[in-house]
Amino acid sequence: MDYKLIMVPSVTYAIKGRDLLKKINVPSQVQRTPKVSRTSSCGYSLLVAEKDIHRAREYLEQSGVNVLGIADRNSV
Protein backbone atom coordinates (compact mmCIF):
# COMPACT_ATOMS: atom_id res chain seq x y z
CA MET A 1 0.00 0.00 0.00
CA ASP A 2 1.21 3.51 -0.81
CA TYR A 3 1.27 6.22 1.83
CA LYS A 4 1.45 9.98 1.83
CA LEU A 5 2.15 12.59 4.46
CA ILE A 6 -0.32 15.24 5.55
CA MET A 7 1.88 18.02 6.89
CA VAL A 8 0.67 20.07 9.89
CA PRO A 9 2.42 22.86 11.81
CA SER A 10 2.89 21.26 15.20
CA VAL A 11 2.64 18.12 17.26
CA THR A 12 -0.59 19.43 18.82
CA TYR A 13 -2.26 19.51 15.41
CA ALA A 14 -0.76 16.15 14.52
CA ILE A 15 -2.21 14.42 17.57
CA LYS A 16 -5.49 16.24 17.19
CA GLY A 17 -5.55 15.16 13.54
CA ARG A 18 -4.76 11.56 14.40
CA ASP A 19 -7.65 11.47 16.88
CA LEU A 20 -9.99 13.11 14.39
CA LEU A 21 -9.11 10.64 11.64
CA LYS A 22 -9.83 7.77 14.01
CA LYS A 23 -13.42 9.00 14.13
CA ILE A 24 -13.82 8.49 10.37
CA ASN A 25 -11.91 5.19 10.46
CA VAL A 26 -8.82 6.47 8.71
CA PRO A 27 -5.72 5.01 10.32
CA SER A 28 -2.80 7.41 10.62
CA GLN A 29 0.53 7.70 12.31
CA VAL A 30 2.20 10.80 13.75
CA GLN A 31 5.69 11.37 12.34
CA ARG A 32 8.19 14.17 12.11
CA THR A 33 8.03 15.92 8.76
CA PRO A 34 11.24 15.28 6.88
CA LYS A 35 12.80 18.49 5.56
CA VAL A 36 10.97 19.36 2.33
CA SER A 37 12.53 22.71 1.55
CA ARG A 38 15.07 25.20 2.85
CA THR A 39 12.41 27.06 4.76
CA SER A 40 10.36 24.26 6.22
CA SER A 41 11.52 22.18 9.13
CA CYS A 42 10.51 20.90 12.52
CA GLY A 43 6.91 20.14 11.76
CA TYR A 44 4.85 17.02 12.18
CA SER A 45 2.89 14.98 9.69
CA LEU A 46 0.27 12.29 9.59
CA LEU A 47 1.14 9.22 7.58
CA VAL A 48 -2.05 8.18 5.78
CA ALA A 49 -2.78 5.59 3.09
CA GLU A 50 -2.91 7.26 -0.33
CA LYS A 51 -6.44 5.97 -0.94
CA ASP A 52 -7.68 7.94 2.10
CA ILE A 53 -5.61 11.07 1.60
CA HIS A 54 -8.23 13.40 0.08
CA ARG A 55 -10.99 12.38 2.49
CA ALA A 56 -8.57 12.77 5.39
CA ARG A 57 -7.37 16.21 4.31
CA GLU A 58 -10.88 17.47 3.77
CA TYR A 59 -12.04 16.23 7.16
CA LEU A 60 -9.04 17.70 8.96
CA GLU A 61 -9.51 21.10 7.35
CA GLN A 62 -13.23 21.08 8.13
CA SER A 63 -12.33 20.32 11.73
CA GLY A 64 -9.98 23.27 12.06
CA VAL A 65 -6.64 21.54 11.55
CA ASN A 66 -4.26 23.71 9.58
CA VAL A 67 -2.96 21.45 6.80
CA LEU A 68 0.29 22.74 5.32
CA GLY A 69 0.30 20.38 2.38
CA ILE A 70 0.62 16.81 1.18
CA ALA A 71 3.97 15.22 0.50
CA ASP A 72 4.98 11.93 -1.03
CA ARG A 73 6.55 9.74 1.56
CA ASN A 74 9.41 8.83 -0.70
CA SER A 75 10.00 12.29 -2.07
CA VAL A 76 10.83 13.82 1.31
Next chain:
Amino acid sequence: MIYLDNCATTFPKPSIVLSAVEKANRYYAANPGRSGHKLSLKASSEVYNCRENLRDFFNAKSDENVIFTLNCTTALNTVIKGILEEGDHVIVSSLEHNSVMRPVKELEKNGVTYTAAEVFPFDNDATVDSFRKAIKSNTRLAVITHASNVFGIKLPIERICALLHQYGIIVCVDAAQTAGVFPIDVQNSSIDFLCVAGHKGLYGTMGTGALIINCDRIVKPLISGGTGSSSAELLQPEILPDKFESGTANVSGIAALNAGVSFVRKKGIENIYSHEMKLITDLYNALKRNNRVILYTDKPQKEYFAPVLSFNLEGINSESTAQLLNEKYDIAVRAGLHCAPSAHRYMNTIDEGTVRVCPSVFTTSKQIDALIFAINEISKRKYVKKQLQ
Protein backbone atom coordinates in the same frame (compact mmCIF):
# COMPACT_ATOMS: atom_id res chain seq x y z
CA MET B 1 -0.94 18.15 60.72
CA ILE B 2 -4.37 19.50 59.83
CA TYR B 3 -3.79 21.32 56.56
CA LEU B 4 -6.14 24.25 55.94
CA ASP B 5 -4.00 26.29 53.54
CA ASN B 6 -5.51 24.89 50.38
CA CYS B 7 -5.87 28.31 48.75
CA ALA B 8 -2.08 28.40 48.55
CA THR B 9 -1.91 24.88 47.15
CA THR B 10 -4.00 21.82 47.83
CA PHE B 11 -2.51 19.15 50.03
CA PRO B 12 -2.56 16.20 50.07
CA LYS B 13 -2.80 15.40 46.39
CA PRO B 14 -5.02 12.53 45.23
CA SER B 15 -3.17 9.24 44.78
CA ILE B 16 -3.92 9.18 41.04
CA VAL B 17 -2.06 12.50 40.76
CA LEU B 18 0.98 11.12 42.56
CA SER B 19 0.88 8.01 40.37
CA ALA B 20 0.69 10.14 37.22
CA VAL B 21 3.86 12.04 38.20
CA GLU B 22 5.70 8.83 38.96
CA LYS B 23 4.53 7.16 35.76
CA ALA B 24 5.51 10.15 33.62
CA ASN B 25 8.99 10.40 35.07
CA ARG B 26 9.56 6.67 35.05
CA TYR B 27 8.14 5.69 31.67
CA TYR B 28 7.96 8.55 29.18
CA ALA B 29 9.83 11.63 30.37
CA ALA B 30 11.09 12.54 26.91
CA ASN B 31 10.80 16.03 25.44
CA PRO B 32 7.34 16.42 23.86
CA GLY B 33 6.88 18.03 20.45
CA ARG B 34 10.55 18.00 19.63
CA SER B 35 11.40 14.58 18.27
CA GLY B 36 9.77 11.78 16.33
CA HIS B 37 10.74 8.83 18.48
CA LYS B 38 8.19 6.81 20.41
CA LEU B 39 8.95 8.29 23.81
CA SER B 40 8.68 11.87 22.59
CA LEU B 41 5.39 11.07 20.86
CA LYS B 42 4.10 9.36 24.01
CA ALA B 43 4.97 12.48 26.03
CA SER B 44 3.27 14.66 23.39
CA SER B 45 0.16 12.49 23.54
CA GLU B 46 -0.03 12.81 27.32
CA VAL B 47 0.33 16.59 27.07
CA TYR B 48 -2.39 16.60 24.45
CA ASN B 49 -4.68 14.46 26.63
CA CYS B 50 -4.48 17.09 29.36
CA ARG B 51 -5.15 19.86 26.85
CA GLU B 52 -8.23 17.98 25.70
CA ASN B 53 -9.37 17.36 29.27
CA LEU B 54 -9.05 21.07 30.15
CA ARG B 55 -10.76 22.14 26.93
CA ASP B 56 -13.73 19.98 27.82
CA PHE B 57 -13.64 20.97 31.51
CA PHE B 58 -13.84 24.71 30.77
CA ASN B 59 -15.71 24.35 27.46
CA ALA B 60 -12.94 26.09 25.52
CA LYS B 61 -13.31 26.50 21.76
CA SER B 62 -10.62 24.00 20.87
CA ASP B 63 -7.72 22.05 22.32
CA GLU B 64 -5.08 24.44 21.00
CA ASN B 65 -6.75 27.31 22.88
CA VAL B 66 -5.54 25.70 26.11
CA ILE B 67 -2.08 27.08 26.91
CA PHE B 68 0.04 25.51 29.62
CA THR B 69 1.78 27.95 31.94
CA LEU B 70 3.93 27.74 35.06
CA ASN B 71 1.10 28.93 37.28
CA CYS B 72 -1.86 31.30 37.30
CA THR B 73 0.43 34.33 37.71
CA THR B 74 2.23 33.56 34.44
CA ALA B 75 -1.10 33.25 32.66
CA LEU B 76 -2.26 36.61 34.06
CA ASN B 77 1.02 38.32 33.14
CA THR B 78 0.76 36.94 29.61
CA VAL B 79 -2.61 38.60 29.12
CA ILE B 80 -1.90 41.85 30.96
CA LYS B 81 1.50 42.51 29.39
CA GLY B 82 0.52 41.02 26.05
CA ILE B 83 -2.46 43.31 25.52
CA LEU B 84 -1.97 46.63 27.28
CA GLU B 85 -0.06 49.43 25.60
CA GLU B 86 0.69 53.06 26.36
CA GLY B 87 -2.51 55.07 26.64
CA ASP B 88 -4.68 52.07 27.53
CA HIS B 89 -6.88 51.90 30.62
CA VAL B 90 -7.57 48.71 32.53
CA ILE B 91 -10.23 47.91 35.11
CA VAL B 92 -9.46 45.64 38.04
CA SER B 93 -11.57 44.85 41.09
CA SER B 94 -10.89 46.10 44.61
CA LEU B 95 -10.05 42.53 45.70
CA GLU B 96 -7.19 41.67 43.37
CA HIS B 97 -4.13 39.61 44.17
CA ASN B 98 -0.65 40.97 43.47
CA SER B 99 -0.51 38.65 40.46
CA VAL B 100 -2.79 41.22 38.85
CA MET B 101 -1.83 44.40 40.70
CA ARG B 102 1.93 44.15 40.26
CA PRO B 103 1.95 43.74 36.47
CA VAL B 104 -0.67 46.50 36.21
CA LYS B 105 1.39 48.84 38.46
CA GLU B 106 4.49 47.98 36.43
CA LEU B 107 2.68 49.06 33.25
CA GLU B 108 1.69 52.35 34.88
CA LYS B 109 5.30 53.42 34.24
CA ASN B 110 4.63 52.88 30.52
CA GLY B 111 1.54 55.07 30.42
CA VAL B 112 -1.16 52.52 31.28
CA THR B 113 -3.80 53.70 33.76
CA TYR B 114 -6.15 51.65 35.90
CA THR B 115 -9.29 51.89 38.00
CA ALA B 116 -10.15 49.52 40.84
CA ALA B 117 -13.90 48.88 40.76
CA GLU B 118 -15.41 48.37 44.20
CA VAL B 119 -16.92 44.99 45.03
CA PHE B 120 -19.99 44.86 47.26
CA PRO B 121 -20.47 41.52 49.02
CA PHE B 122 -24.06 40.24 48.73
CA ASP B 123 -24.97 43.02 46.30
CA ASN B 124 -24.15 42.00 42.74
CA ASP B 125 -26.14 44.90 41.29
CA ALA B 126 -23.92 47.38 43.11
CA THR B 127 -20.78 45.51 42.04
CA VAL B 128 -21.80 45.49 38.38
CA ASP B 129 -22.68 49.17 38.65
CA SER B 130 -19.25 49.99 40.02
CA PHE B 131 -17.67 48.28 37.00
CA ARG B 132 -19.95 50.33 34.76
CA LYS B 133 -18.74 53.53 36.44
CA ALA B 134 -15.10 52.48 35.95
CA ILE B 135 -15.38 52.30 32.15
CA LYS B 136 -13.48 54.96 30.21
CA SER B 137 -13.23 55.67 26.50
CA ASN B 138 -9.75 54.09 26.45
CA THR B 139 -10.58 51.02 28.58
CA ARG B 140 -9.15 48.07 26.71
CA LEU B 141 -9.05 45.31 29.29
CA ALA B 142 -10.59 44.25 32.60
CA VAL B 143 -8.78 41.75 34.81
CA ILE B 144 -11.05 40.42 37.50
CA THR B 145 -10.72 37.85 40.22
CA HIS B 146 -13.50 35.28 40.19
CA ALA B 147 -13.33 35.08 43.98
CA SER B 148 -11.11 36.79 46.54
CA ASN B 149 -8.27 34.62 47.77
CA VAL B 150 -8.63 36.22 51.21
CA PHE B 151 -12.32 36.72 51.91
CA GLY B 152 -13.91 34.27 49.48
CA ILE B 153 -16.15 37.00 48.07
CA LYS B 154 -17.29 35.89 44.60
CA LEU B 155 -17.83 38.31 41.76
CA PRO B 156 -20.73 38.11 39.27
CA ILE B 157 -18.40 37.36 36.38
CA GLU B 158 -21.06 36.58 33.76
CA ARG B 159 -22.84 39.88 34.36
CA ILE B 160 -19.60 41.83 34.35
CA CYS B 161 -18.53 40.16 31.08
CA ALA B 162 -21.88 40.98 29.47
CA LEU B 163 -21.57 44.62 30.56
CA LEU B 164 -17.97 45.11 29.48
CA HIS B 165 -18.47 43.40 26.13
CA GLN B 166 -21.07 46.01 25.25
CA TYR B 167 -18.18 48.46 25.28
CA GLY B 168 -15.76 46.18 23.42
CA ILE B 169 -13.65 45.64 26.52
CA ILE B 170 -11.66 42.39 26.76
CA VAL B 171 -12.27 40.43 29.97
CA CYS B 172 -9.67 38.28 31.70
CA VAL B 173 -10.75 36.26 34.74
CA ASP B 174 -8.40 35.14 37.50
CA ALA B 175 -9.84 31.80 38.54
CA ALA B 176 -6.96 30.80 40.82
CA GLN B 177 -9.35 30.10 43.69
CA THR B 178 -12.38 28.90 41.76
CA ALA B 179 -11.23 26.47 39.07
CA GLY B 180 -12.32 23.05 40.31
CA VAL B 181 -14.64 24.58 42.91
CA PHE B 182 -17.20 26.32 40.66
CA PRO B 183 -18.18 25.16 37.18
CA ILE B 184 -16.67 27.57 34.64
CA ASP B 185 -17.81 27.62 31.02
CA VAL B 186 -15.74 30.17 29.09
CA GLN B 187 -17.98 30.19 26.05
CA ASN B 188 -21.28 30.53 27.89
CA SER B 189 -19.81 33.10 30.28
CA SER B 190 -18.11 34.97 27.40
CA ILE B 191 -14.84 35.08 29.31
CA ASP B 192 -12.13 36.13 26.83
CA PHE B 193 -9.18 34.85 28.86
CA LEU B 194 -9.37 32.47 31.79
CA CYS B 195 -6.32 32.05 34.01
CA VAL B 196 -6.13 29.04 36.31
CA ALA B 197 -3.69 27.44 38.70
CA GLY B 198 -3.14 23.73 38.19
CA HIS B 199 -2.12 22.97 41.76
CA LYS B 200 -5.06 24.37 43.73
CA GLY B 201 -8.66 23.29 43.10
CA LEU B 202 -7.59 21.17 40.14
CA TYR B 203 -5.34 19.08 42.44
CA GLY B 204 -2.32 18.97 40.13
CA THR B 205 1.21 19.59 41.32
CA MET B 206 2.94 22.95 41.77
CA GLY B 207 4.50 24.55 38.71
CA THR B 208 1.38 24.14 36.57
CA GLY B 209 -1.29 26.52 35.37
CA ALA B 210 -3.23 27.27 32.23
CA LEU B 211 -4.46 30.13 30.11
CA ILE B 212 -7.69 29.39 28.27
CA ILE B 213 -8.14 31.66 25.26
CA ASN B 214 -11.69 32.34 24.14
CA CYS B 215 -11.24 35.24 21.73
CA ASP B 216 -9.24 36.32 18.70
CA ARG B 217 -7.64 39.39 20.26
CA ILE B 218 -3.94 39.75 19.57
CA VAL B 219 -1.73 39.06 22.55
CA LYS B 220 2.04 39.33 22.44
CA PRO B 221 3.77 36.33 24.00
CA LEU B 222 5.47 36.90 27.34
CA ILE B 223 8.45 34.81 26.28
CA SER B 224 9.72 33.56 22.94
CA GLY B 225 11.89 30.62 22.03
CA GLY B 226 11.93 27.06 20.84
CA THR B 227 8.57 25.43 20.23
CA GLY B 228 9.56 22.43 18.13
CA SER B 229 7.63 23.92 15.22
CA SER B 230 8.62 26.18 12.27
CA SER B 231 12.20 26.05 13.48
CA ALA B 232 13.63 27.61 10.32
CA GLU B 233 11.77 30.81 11.20
CA LEU B 234 13.44 33.23 13.56
CA LEU B 235 10.11 34.79 14.46
CA GLN B 236 7.85 33.24 17.08
CA PRO B 237 5.12 31.09 15.45
CA GLU B 238 1.62 32.58 15.53
CA ILE B 239 -0.18 29.24 15.85
CA LEU B 240 -1.67 28.19 19.17
CA PRO B 241 -0.59 26.83 21.56
CA ASP B 242 3.02 27.18 20.29
CA LYS B 243 2.94 30.99 20.36
CA PHE B 244 2.72 30.92 24.15
CA GLU B 245 4.53 27.69 24.97
CA SER B 246 8.23 28.24 24.35
CA GLY B 247 10.67 25.93 26.04
CA THR B 248 10.34 22.41 27.32
CA ALA B 249 6.97 21.58 28.85
CA ASN B 250 6.53 20.30 32.39
CA VAL B 251 5.44 16.84 31.24
CA SER B 252 5.08 15.21 34.65
CA GLY B 253 3.28 18.30 35.97
CA ILE B 254 0.90 18.30 33.03
CA ALA B 255 0.26 14.57 33.50
CA ALA B 256 -0.49 15.32 37.16
CA LEU B 257 -2.84 18.13 36.17
CA ASN B 258 -4.65 15.81 33.81
CA ALA B 259 -5.10 13.30 36.62
CA GLY B 260 -6.19 16.11 38.97
CA VAL B 261 -8.87 17.33 36.57
CA SER B 262 -10.10 13.76 36.16
CA PHE B 263 -10.21 13.44 39.96
CA VAL B 264 -12.35 16.60 40.21
CA ARG B 265 -14.66 15.36 37.47
CA LYS B 266 -15.11 12.04 39.25
CA LYS B 267 -15.85 13.69 42.59
CA GLY B 268 -18.13 16.24 40.95
CA ILE B 269 -17.64 19.99 41.28
CA GLU B 270 -21.02 20.43 42.98
CA ASN B 271 -20.10 17.80 45.58
CA ILE B 272 -16.71 19.38 46.20
CA TYR B 273 -18.19 22.84 46.58
CA SER B 274 -21.03 21.66 48.86
CA HIS B 275 -18.58 19.77 51.06
CA GLU B 276 -16.16 22.67 51.43
CA MET B 277 -18.93 25.23 51.84
CA LYS B 278 -20.56 23.21 54.62
CA LEU B 279 -17.25 23.13 56.48
CA ILE B 280 -16.79 26.88 56.06
CA THR B 281 -20.37 27.58 57.15
CA ASP B 282 -19.96 25.37 60.24
CA LEU B 283 -16.75 27.19 61.04
CA TYR B 284 -18.39 30.56 60.53
CA ASN B 285 -21.32 29.65 62.80
CA ALA B 286 -19.00 28.44 65.54
CA LEU B 287 -16.72 31.46 65.36
CA LYS B 288 -19.70 33.79 65.36
CA ARG B 289 -20.53 32.52 68.84
CA ASN B 290 -17.13 33.59 70.16
CA ASN B 291 -17.19 37.32 70.82
CA ARG B 292 -13.41 37.51 70.68
CA VAL B 293 -13.40 36.43 67.05
CA ILE B 294 -13.58 39.12 64.38
CA LEU B 295 -15.26 38.09 61.13
CA TYR B 296 -15.25 40.31 58.06
CA THR B 297 -18.30 39.31 56.10
CA ASP B 298 -21.82 38.08 56.75
CA LYS B 299 -22.42 34.35 56.71
CA PRO B 300 -21.03 32.91 53.45
CA GLN B 301 -23.72 31.94 50.95
CA LYS B 302 -23.43 29.88 47.84
CA GLU B 303 -24.08 32.53 45.21
CA TYR B 304 -21.70 34.99 46.76
CA PHE B 305 -18.80 33.03 48.24
CA ALA B 306 -16.00 30.62 47.55
CA PRO B 307 -15.13 28.36 50.50
CA VAL B 308 -12.53 30.62 52.12
CA LEU B 309 -12.82 32.33 55.51
CA SER B 310 -10.74 35.07 57.08
CA PHE B 311 -10.83 35.98 60.75
CA ASN B 312 -8.84 37.56 63.53
CA LEU B 313 -8.76 37.22 67.28
CA GLU B 314 -9.24 40.35 69.29
CA GLY B 315 -5.92 41.73 70.48
CA ILE B 316 -3.80 39.07 68.78
CA ASN B 317 -1.80 39.63 65.63
CA SER B 318 -2.86 37.34 62.76
CA GLU B 319 0.65 35.95 62.40
CA SER B 320 0.75 35.07 66.12
CA THR B 321 -2.58 33.24 65.83
CA ALA B 322 -1.30 31.24 62.86
CA GLN B 323 1.94 30.51 64.69
CA LEU B 324 0.06 29.22 67.74
CA LEU B 325 -2.20 27.09 65.57
CA ASN B 326 0.88 25.61 63.94
CA GLU B 327 3.01 25.08 67.03
CA LYS B 328 0.45 24.13 69.65
CA TYR B 329 -2.28 22.49 67.62
CA ASP B 330 -0.54 21.25 64.47
CA ILE B 331 -2.92 23.20 62.24
CA ALA B 332 -1.66 24.87 59.04
CA VAL B 333 -3.28 28.15 58.03
CA ARG B 334 -1.90 31.28 56.41
CA ALA B 335 -1.85 34.68 58.07
CA GLY B 336 -0.87 38.19 57.00
CA LEU B 337 -1.75 39.80 53.69
CA HIS B 338 -1.92 36.72 51.42
CA CYS B 339 -0.23 38.64 48.56
CA ALA B 340 -3.40 40.71 48.28
CA PRO B 341 -2.80 44.08 49.96
CA SER B 342 -5.47 45.71 47.78
CA ALA B 343 -8.11 43.35 49.14
CA HIS B 344 -6.94 43.95 52.71
CA ARG B 345 -6.92 47.69 52.17
CA TYR B 346 -10.45 47.51 50.85
CA MET B 347 -11.65 45.44 53.81
CA ASN B 348 -9.70 47.58 56.33
CA THR B 349 -7.43 44.75 57.42
CA ILE B 350 -4.21 46.08 55.90
CA ASP B 351 -2.52 46.73 59.26
CA GLU B 352 -3.14 43.41 60.98
CA GLY B 353 -3.84 41.08 58.05
CA THR B 354 -6.10 38.10 58.68
CA VAL B 355 -5.94 34.40 59.45
CA ARG B 356 -7.24 32.50 56.42
CA VAL B 357 -8.86 29.06 56.47
CA CYS B 358 -9.29 27.13 53.22
CA PRO B 359 -10.55 23.53 53.24
CA SER B 360 -10.21 21.03 50.41
CA VAL B 361 -12.13 17.96 49.36
CA PHE B 362 -10.03 15.99 51.87
CA THR B 363 -10.85 18.19 54.87
CA THR B 364 -13.14 16.57 57.45
CA SER B 365 -15.67 17.96 59.93
CA LYS B 366 -13.52 16.56 62.70
CA GLN B 367 -10.60 18.68 61.52
CA ILE B 368 -12.77 21.80 61.46
CA ASP B 369 -13.96 20.94 64.99
CA ALA B 370 -10.31 20.72 66.07
CA LEU B 371 -9.69 24.16 64.54
CA ILE B 372 -12.73 25.61 66.34
CA PHE B 373 -11.51 24.14 69.63
CA ALA B 374 -8.04 25.61 69.08
CA ILE B 375 -9.34 29.06 68.13
CA ASN B 376 -11.60 29.14 71.18
CA GLU B 377 -8.68 28.20 73.41
CA ILE B 378 -6.32 30.75 71.88
CA SER B 379 -8.98 33.42 72.12
CA LYS B 380 -8.87 32.94 75.87
CA ARG B 381 -5.22 33.92 75.45
CA LYS B 382 -4.05 30.95 77.43
CA TYR B 383 -1.07 30.40 75.16
CA VAL B 384 -0.55 33.99 74.17
CA LYS B 385 0.11 34.97 77.77
CA LYS B 386 2.58 32.12 78.15
CA GLN B 387 4.33 33.11 74.95
CA LEU B 388 4.65 36.71 76.04
CA GLN B 389 6.20 35.78 79.41
